[in-house]
Amino acid sequence: MxxxxxxxLSGVEPDPARDAGxxxxxxRVGFFTDTSVCIGCKACEVACxxxxxxxxxxxSLTGMSYDNTQGLGASTxxxxxxxxxQAPPRPAPDGAPGPEGRTELPLVAxxxxxxxxxxxxxxxxxxxxxxxVCKHCTHAACLDVCPTGSLFRTEFGxxxxxxxxxxxxxxxxxxxxxxxxxxxxxxxRAFKCTLCYDRLGAGQEPACAKxxxxxxxxxxxxxxxxxxxxxxxxxxxxxxxxxARLYGHDPADGVGGDGxxxxxxxxxxxxxxxxxxxxxxxxxxxxxKHAATAALALAxxxxxxxTAPAVFGRGGSGAAGGRR
Amino acid sequence: MxxxxxxxxxxxxxxxxxxxxxxxxxxxxxxxxGLAGAGSVLxxxxxxxxxxxxxxxxxxxxxxxxSLSAAALVHDLGRPGRFANMLRVCKPTSPMSVGSxxxxxxxxxxxxxxxxxxxxxxxxxxxxATGAAALSGPAVAAYTAVLAADTAVPAWHDAHRELPYVxxxxxxxxxxxxxxxxxxxxxxxxxxxxxxxxxVGEMTAMTAxxxxxxxxxxxxxxxxxxxxxxxxxxxxxxxxxxxxxxxLFGGRGRRAGRGGRAGRGGPGARIASAGTxxxxxxxxxxxxxxxxxxxxxxxxxxGIASAEDPVYTVAPQRAAxxxxxxxxxxxxxxxxxxxxxxGPS
Numbered sequence: 001m002x003x004x005x006x007x008x009l010s011g012v013e014p015d016p017a018r019d020a021g022x023x024x025x026x027x028r029v030g031f032f033t034d035t036s037v038c039i040g041c042k043a044c045e046v047a048c049x050x051x052x053x054x055x056x057x058x059x060s061l062t063g064m065s066y067d068n069t070q071g072l073g074a075s076t077x078x079x080x081x082x083x084x085x086q087a088p089p090r091p092a093p094d095g096a097p098g099p100e101g102r103t104e105l106p107l108v109a110x111x112x113x114x115x116x117x118x119x120x121x122x123x124x125x126x127x128x129x130x131x132x133v134c135k136h137c138t139h140a141a142c143l144d145v146c147p148t149g150s151l152f153r154t155e156f157g158x159x160x161x162x163x164x165x166x167x168x169x170x171x172x173x174x175x176x177x178x179x180x181x182x183x184x185x186x187x188x189r190a191f192k193c194t195l196c197y198d199r200l201g202a203g204q205e206p207a208c209a210k211x212x213x214x215x216x217x218x219x220x221x222x223x224x225x226x227x228x229x230x231x232x233x234x235x236x237x238x239x240x241x242x243x244a245r246l247y248g249h250d251p252a253d254g255v256g257g258d259g260x261x262x263x264x265x266x267x268x269x270x271x272x273x274x275x276x277x278x279x280x281x282x283x284x285x286x287x288x289k290h291a292a293t294a295a296l297a298l299a300x301x302x303x304x305x306x307t308a309p310a311v312f313g314r315g316g317s318g319a320a321g322g323r324r
Numbered sequence: 325m326x327x328x329x330x331x332x333x334x335x336x337x338x339x340x341x342x343x344x345x346x347x348x349x350x351x352x353x354x355x356x357x358g359l360a361g362a363g364s365v366l367x368x369x370x371x372x373x374x375x376x377x378x379x380x381x382x383x384x385x386x387x388x389x390x391s392l393s394a395a396a397l398v399h400d401l402g403r404p405g406r407f408a409n410m411l412r413v414c415k416p417t418s419p420m421s422v423g424s425x426x427x428x429x430x431x432x433x434x435x436x437x438x439x440x441x442x443x444x445x446x447x448x449x450x451x452x453a454t455g456a457a458a459l460s461g462p463a464v465a466a467y468t469a470v471l472a473a474d475t476a477v478p479a480w481h482d483a484h485r486e487l488p489y490v491x492x493x494x495x496x497x498x499x500x501x502x503x504x505x506x507x508x509x510x511x512x513x514x515x516x517x518x519x520x521x522x523x524v525g526e527m528t529a530m531t532a533x534x535x536x537x538x539x540x541x542x543x544x545x546x547x548x549x550x551x552x553x554x555x556x557x558x559x560x561x562x563x564x565x566x567x568x569x570x571x572l573f574g575g576r577g578r579r580a581g582r583g584g585r586a587g588r589g590g591p592g593a594r595i596a597s598a599g600t601x602x603x604x605x606x607x608x609x610x611x612x613x614x615x616x617x618x619x620x621x622x623x624x625x626x627g628i629a630s631a632e633d634p635v636y637t638v639a640p641q642r643a644a645x646x647x648x649x650x651x652x653x654x655x656x657x658x659x660x661x662x663x664x665x666x667g668p669s
Contacts, residue, residue: 009417062335064335070337071337081334141476144415144418145417145419145420145474145475146415146418147413147418147420147424148406148409148412148413148421149412149413149415165406165409165412166402166403166406167401167403167406167407167409167410168401168402168403168406169401169402169410169420170344170345170402171343171418171420171475173341173342173343173344174340174341174343174475174476174477174627174631175474175475175476176340176476177340177476178340179340179341179476180341182344183344185344187402188401188402188403189403190402267332269332269333269334269634269638269642270333270334272333272335272337272339272634273339274339274340274637274638275638275641275642275645276641276642276644276645276648277476277641280473280474280475280476280481281417281474283473283474283481283484284417284419286485287419287470287473287474288416288470290484290485290486290487290489291463291466291467291469291470291488292466293488294462294469294489294491295462295463295465295466295488295492296462297489297525298361298365298462298466298493298495298496299458299462301496301518301521301522301525302362302366302369302496302514302518303369304521305369305500305514305515305517305518305521306370306372306373306514308514308517309514309517
């Protein structure tokens with residue numbers, strides 16, 4: 001894998017901003033969203049809506065736990081997911097504090113063990129919360145397929161839509177492997193998280209990270225965030241939270257790593273995230289090759305169809321299907 | 325196939341977003357673009373071989389189809405007034421940008437070819453435009469497959485190797501169908517051959533695509549897409565067979581009439597009247613056109629269905645992840661075995 005030639009459409013890409021033509025760009029920035037400390041307060045959703053002046057996009061009760069936002073879209077650039085599930089059974093480490101912070105004393109042998117019963121049933125009920133956002137992919141399909149150049153790579157390595165150029169072709173919508181970008185029905189154009197491009201320019205952190213009370217949403221230079229995330233996942237593993245895993249952190253993954261990556265406590269699809277997303281343009285060279293062959297075959301097929309009557313017609317021996 | 329019971333999702337919501345494209349506009353454009361592009365190749369062939377009526381008819385058909393295509397594309401934009409932004413940049417990574425430039429080149433060529441054929445003026449300009457339209461036409465017909473495949477939509481992306489062949493063959497079927505409807509019988513032999521080739525090509529490519537898609541191929545067999553694609557198969561095969569049959573029993577019996585070539589005067593030719601043959605031919609052409617439209621609308625519908633059900637995004641990706649993990653593990657084992665083997669020496 002490491003011997004692959006440098007490929008602009010997929011694979012490891014150390015400096016997307018420079019490759020996009022920015023001379024001497026600032027360090028690439030992003031989000032590390034640590035869902036293990038998310039409390040589901042939705043301050044990020046509110047701050048994002050407020051700062052970016054995003055219109056209201058429906059007030060409905062979904063029955064999906066506390067999630068009435070439902071998903072990312074043209075007018076929702078942060079979305080807190082709520083999952084109610086059985087926690088994986090986990091033995092408490094010796095002398096570890098109990099659920100309410102009390103140190104639990106060993107129970108009399110044979111006494112009914114509340115924890116044991118729960119473990120048998122698959123663990124306690126738990127609530128997973130996770131604030132989702134545009135991933136600002138290293139290889140961004142939305143940007144690649146945009147026919148107008150409205151989507152562009154900023155000097156910070158993020159991906160932003162220029163509203164005054166977008167003509168609402170909607171190609172970026174099915175191109176995104178995460179289902180993030182969307183056309184606003186009332187407007188026709190495509191919108192998504194800008195990672196607060198305006199605030200970054202003024203040296204501020206994005207509104208969602210600023211508003212997050214638990215530092216579940218951390219903003220900073222991507223390299224630093226990746227180191228911090230690796231340490232955090234290590235600490236969680238040591239504490240017995242073996243299901244903690246990073247998502248979107250790997251520069252060798254299908255999208256070249258995400259600018260906004262996550263620490264999750266279950267499989268990505270449980271949170272509505274794709275388990276192994278691949279930038280669609282990775283296969284574009286192959287597609288163009290097949291299309292060229294198909295176009296040649298089309299022309300060749302017609303050439304054959306025009307020569308066949310001349311060849312078979314003269315002898316009077318040709319049937320329409322005879323030369324298949 | 326991956327069992328659905330093992331599959332998890334966030335309240336059953338789709339992972340990716342289906343395009344907001346209207347089927348009438350975009351699937352309609354796939355059909356019309358194919359009809360126009362392949363029609364220009366047929367027109368050029370007819371032009372070169374002196375089948376003047378067919379040539380003119382196909383040039384006009386291509387101009388009409390490409391004009392409707394452009395209208396459908398502009399209509400589908402969220403901001404139709406900004407359609408000119410399509411030519412703001414030229415981006416090979418964006419099939420839509422490439423397509424816009426292709427249409428910008430192809431459209432005027434198709435227009436020039438039709439104009440000169442109808443007015444019988446500027447024959448050399450007309451011939452040049454006909455040639456240019458025939459050169460760019462196949463690209464117009466084939467690139468729409470890349471347009472669909474270069475997305476995260478499983479039913480389109482995962483068939484990205486086969487889809488260009490399906491679209492090209494379907495375009496050839498539509499164009500030869502149009503020629504069978506419009507052209508006089510004495511000029512229709514090439515369209516019959518093309519129809520047969522196109523039908524065989526489309527069936528082969530579709531079978532290959534479905535095999536490649538694995539569990540995602542369900543979206544090509546179920547629901548609206550399944551109904552459309554089954555109809556497409558019947559229409560295309562019947563149309564191609566009808567076109568060939570009409571040649572055997574009717575059209576060819578009345579002599580080819582070109583350059584004193586003898587027709588295939590068999591017993592069938594004497595039974596069927598010339599008029600019946602003409603109607604069978606035109607009907608077969610109409611079936612081929614309808615079959616091509618059903619193929620495009622069916623593939624469009626399959627794409628939407630595959631985007632709306634998260635299982636088609638999650639299950640293949642999970643399988644890919646597990647395959648990669650297994651490959652890594654076995655590579656690591658081999659590496660370890662190699663090192664053990666080299667140890668003593």
